[in-house]
Amino acid sequence: MTHLWRRYLLWFANEHVNFRIPELESILSMYDIPLRWLEGPSALPYVIAELPSEESVKLLASRSVSLRCAVELWARAKTRDGLHEEMKAFPSERTSSYFSADKSFRVTVETFCKTISQKEKVEKIEEFSYLPIEGPVNLSDPDVILHLIEYYGMEPNNIPEKPYDLFFGRWVCDGSRDLICKLSLKKRRFIGNTSMDSQLSILMANQGKVMPGDLVLDPFVGTGSLLVAAGQFGGFVLGTDIDFLMLHGKTRPSRITQKKREVGESVKANMEQYSCLDKYLDVIVADCALPLWKSSLVLDAIITDPPYGIREAAERIGRAVKPGEEDVEYRISEEHILAGHVPSKVVYSLKQIFHDLLRFAADHLKLGGRLVFWIPIIRSEYQDGSEGDLPKHKCLTLVANSEQVLSAHSSRRLLTYEKTAEVGGSEDTCESGVEGGRFDNKAFRACYFNQLRQSDT
Structure with missing residues (x-):
């Protein structure tokens, strides 16, 4: 089949700006969709690119929660007159099939960073009366939607009289932002203090390129938000966590209105709530520092949010070691106390977690x-x-690094690594370019709370 490359306007939601392109590139890679940038990544809420088919655009939009809509771009100009001149010059053979008598239509007007009245919208629509449209108007469910977008910049306190940019074309599809509402924590049966926001969970699943049938692990699973997102995309999910009470739904509820946990609150209940129980393998109480898996285990993705020691303790099984004392492996020598034994825990340093x-x-x-x-x-x-x-790590390549700003002084970065080589021996080891403070729990906590107090004063 010959590819029919067309020009498309990809319009993003104006949030999590730093994550748009990594998500887009992950989905393109996932489905092996080629793309040619015409106006590539920037701080603007849109990009313009050529794609080989409308099906590829719809496939991209079917996974993206950053994308608001995709429009086949017919005309683009800096002025209203320029837009109409470009539209009049657009090849009629590219539009005639959409203007036939058997196709109903609707024209929508969208203004970015400016609100206009319905009367003004109608006036803008009437300016396109030269289009040879023969079909009837259908405002509720048209066959063809024509889309006019006017871009007034990014400063709501300094809105220009005229738009900086104008776009006109045929609406192709919306992104999958309805999935954010569907998986909202407000509706989730089982959540905790650190449950991942639904949009970020979906972004992480897309970054992990989760496809139907993939095996996905979260080694710091908590209440399972990341499993829910991966399960929505057809991944078979499992998780581990050192917190016995959390995995058994026995911790204090995080909702202010809830006094105690309801019967049945669990990660499994969340998976059942979203009709993906068939994708749920299990969650296991286990220490990430002491992996329990066979060497033959092969995973398609590992998606997780390790504890930082701020809202949740970063702990591993171990014993406190006095200065000069040798750190020996934690063992229970007497079998009769195993059943009721609760292992002691020590701080699990951030540096060691990442290693x-x-x-x-x-x-x-x-x-x-x-x-x-x-x-x-x-x-x-x-x-x-x-x-x-x-x-x-020598076998892993960093492919994306996105920042979510948390405050004036702190943020967190979503890192995505892809395995590009097999482990060949002891030389394939982890490395860290950071020594000391940045990935040290006590130093990070001290700096975090010290700067928090300074900002409050």
Whole structure:
């Protein structure tokens, strides 16, 4: 089949700006969709690109929660007169099939960063009266939707009289932003203090390139938000967590109006709530520092949010070691106390968490499989492009690094690694370009709360 490359306007939601392109590129890679940038990534809420078919655009939109809509772009100009001149010059053979008598239509007007009246919208629509449209108007369910978008910049307190840019074309499809509402934590049966926001969970699943039939693990599973998102895309999901009470739904409820946990609150109940129980394998109480898996385990994706020691403790099984004392493996020598034994725990340093996570991913991901996880950052200590300071492994390649700003002084970055080589021996080890403070729990907590107090004063 010959590809019919067309020009498309991809319009994004104006939130999580830093995640748009990594999500877009992940989906393109997932479905092997080629794309030619005409106006590529920038701070603007849109990009213009050529894609080989309308089916590829719809496939892209079927997964993206950053994308608001896709429009086949027929005309684009800086002025209203220029837009109409370009539209009049657009090849009629490209539009005639949409203007036939058997096709109903609707024209929609959208203004970015400016509100206009319905009367003004009608006036703008009437300016396109030269189009040879023969079909009837249908405002509720038309066969063809023509879309006019006027862009007035990004400053709501400094709106220009005339738009900076105008776009006109045929609406192709919307993105999958309805999935954000569907998986909203407000409606979720089982949540906790650190349950991941639904939109970010979906973004992480897309970054992990989760496809139907994939095996996906969350080693810090908590209440299972990331499993829910992966399960929505057809992945078979499983998780581990050291918190016995959390996995058994026995922790204190995080909702203010809820005094105690309801019967049946669990990760499994969440999966059942969203009709993906058939994708749920299980969750296991286990220490991420002591992997319980066979060496033959092969995963398609590892998607997780490790604890930072702020809202949830970062702990592993172990015993406190006095200065000069040797750190020996934690063992229970007497079998009769095993049944009721609660293992002691020690601080699981951020640096060690990331080291263990990357090493585990290198051992158990398939080639091309992805590891997606968050790291906390004190913004004054991190400079864009300083990827040498991030955790790394010789078998894993960093393919995306997106920031979510949490406050004036702190943020977290979503890192996506792809496995590009098999582990060949002891030389394939984890490395960290950071020594000391940045990935040290106590240093991070101290800096976080110190700057929080300074901002309050």
